[in-house]
């Protein structure tokens with residue numbers, strides 16, 4: 258049920274990947290593992306869309322390229338992503354774009370792997386957003402390098418000991434996968450890659466105006482937390498009153514009845530949380546709701 | 550972190566194999582030991598406790614060959630369950646079963662791995678605080694976790710076993726409270742307190758609940774005893790245990806716990822806890838958190854929606870599923886996926902916040918919507934997609950992962966030049982440390 262993370266990774270590191278970990282079953286996700294241990298099922302990339310070409314006769318399959326300071330991502334978008342394919346085809350190149358997409362690996366012969374990205378979402382962005390993304394990707398790459406260094410210090414690199422140092426679980430798993438697959442990972446090469454990306458920003462940075470820190474948007478207190486309209490809350494409350502015995506009513510039963518009444522689980526849960534916040538219902542024991 | 554914590558798994562396995570001696574290879578292989586140890590550690594059992602438990606499991610020939618299970622290992626529908634645990638709470642309850650009045654007992658039981666609810670279908674003379682050995686119990690699913698049931702064929706005996714981790718008091722900060730922790734001690738400020746009357750086993754009882762906080766974050770509390778806690782006071786609460794509701798930790802305590810009022814200087818400030826998203830997802834939920842990430846998806850159901858005035862259902866083509874064609878009420882919301890490269894959560898942005906982010910009120914958006922439904926969604930996409938934002942709100946766990954109900958949203962912007970310089974410096978440091 259866990260949603261796959263959108264990794265921040267430079268094109269060069271991504272294209273260096275020669276390891277794909279395939280999921281067992283149909284629904285099991287597959288991952289492209291980079292030499293720095295990014296365990297990628299989904300990526301978030303921002304760069305320059307340099308070209309788009311039709312590679313099928315009906316024009317339903319597009320190949321595009323997105324460039325960052327280190328290299329080029331190859332993007333394939335087809336008829337199974339009609340919205341994205343359409344959006345992509347409407348962009349005039351060159352343009353700054355942000356793409357969220359799934360990792361793809363193609364292995365024409367053993368040991369030779371071509372990685373690409375199948376987009377889920379694409380939008381045009383401004384240069385500032387692109388530059389911000391370069392910095393973010395530098396930070397994430399740096400964290401992978403540091404985690405890799407820590408892992409290599411262990412006599413028997415393993416996920417558990419690495420996780421204890423405070424790194425995210427997925428990264429630890431990716432790093433252990435990478436250590437097993439890639440021989441003599443050249444970390445200095447990736448440190449240089451980050452420097453390269455940062456230096457790319459320096460001349461641009463000179464011209465950039467100083468940006469104000471943050472723009473505050475805060476909700477007015479009068480409408481505080483009013484996410485669920487009162488009507489739904491009232492309906493949920495009526496349902497609880499209907500069902501409850503002196504000891505309250507199990508959570509599951511409320512959700513089930515709400516469902517029957519046409520309130521989906523999301524809404525019902527929101528309403529319950531809100532009712533609890535207001536002190537109208539509360540939880541006398543684990544998983545049991547009771548009106549006050 | 551102690552030096553033991555830093556020891557690697559292999560050395561711990563060595564300790565265990567030494568302790569078990571000739572049992573290795575006969576009753577258990579080193580591989581199996583390693584797997585079990587890994588499992589305990591994944592469950593967050595401290596290494597020393599995990600080792601003790603494994604050594605006890607294979608090392609002693611007591612309990613006539615009955616294999617004891619850890620509570621955390623139990624599945625929601627298991628029979629013939631044998632466990633040892635400390636009773637954390639036990640309460641009687643009158644129920645009617647097939648027209649007959651019956652007195653049953655329910656409560657919470659803990660071992661070194663977790664805390665689970667139990668129901669005893671007859672009187673086993675179970676007392677709070679007691680360590681009991683339970684033979685031939687069964688489990689039922691309850692809220693997605695197993696609930697232990699002690700029935701007609703179950704044996705419940707007092708045990709002299711020491712259950713590590715269930716008695717010694719653990720000092721912790723609010724952000725360390727997590728479901729399953731027992732015997733915690735915490736110094737926290739009471740941010741709010743309310744009282745309620747509830748029925749417990751046919752008797753009216755007052756319960757006090759609210760929010761506690763320290764400099765690491767906020768959590769809910771429930772007290773089954775009147776400690777005369779007042780808003781703004783700082784108290785040291787000793788002996789409580791933690792359950793969670795939708796992933797939000799809830800400290801629960803009663804008259805057997807100790808509550809001391811402290812100087813309000815003990816808690817200098819109450820902060821909103823900042824999380825990286827993987828940490829929040831791992832934790833499940835929390836009250837009042839702050840996170841940052843990029844908006845990588847605008848989900849269906851975002852934008853202007855029209856609700857039935859009678860039942861609040863969202864209308865499709867101007868029609869309510871129940872009430873047919875009605876004059877709908879307009880509402881607005883945005884549902885997004887926020888991702889920081891380490892984890893992802895859903896964020897629900899209510900009408901007022903969405904209006905502010907889009908810099909348009911619902912009336913203006915309504916006009917756009919009436920021209921074309923897509924126009925509002927395009928506006929949301931253009932405003933939010935790929936942008937980095939900071940979100941403050943309550944994080945709740947549900948079947949889809951973690952959802953934050955946004956209370957506050959800021960755009961995150963940085964000084965690119967300054968940040969570039971700072972990172973270049975950092976890279977140089979990594980570079981030199983790597984070369985040496």
Ligand SMILES: [Zn+2]
Pocket residue numbers: 857858859860861862869870871872873
């Ligand atoms: Zn209706």
